[in-house]
Amino acid sequence: DYPTHNRGGQGVTTMRTTDKTGNVADFKIVSAGDRLLVSTQGGIVIRVEVDGIRKSGRATEGVRIIRLEEGDSVSTIERVRKEDAGRKPRAA
Numbered sequence: 001d002y003p004t005h006n007r008g009g010q011g012v013t014t015m016r017t018t019d020k021t022g023n024v025a026d027f028k029i030v031s032a033g034d035r036l037l038v039s040t041q042g043g044i045v046i047r048v049e050v051d052g053i054r055k056s057g058r059a060t061e062g063v064r065i066i067r068l069e070e071g072d073s074v075s076t077i078e079r080v081r082k083e084d085a086g087r088k089p090r091a092a
């Protein structure tokens with residue numbers, strides 16, 4: 001939830017980053033039942049149910065989705081919509 005501001009507003013903090021949390025890798029707008037596919041530079045791919053991720057306020061340090069090995073980083077995060085998860089691909 002982001003409030004509407006007039007010109008000259010101070011903005012809204014989306015997430016507080018620290019040395020502990022590191023940088024924000026990505027943001028996705030999701031709905032109940034969706035999944036996230038997270039892949040790393042090191043070749044690890046995980047699938048996470050959005051419903052299993054704890055909600056937190058904007059001024060918090062966020063929620064850890066994946067624990068990275070030393071030197072690894074997140075390369076992509078993709079949303080898989082609930083209605084797409086069970087659909088079979090069409091033949092070309």
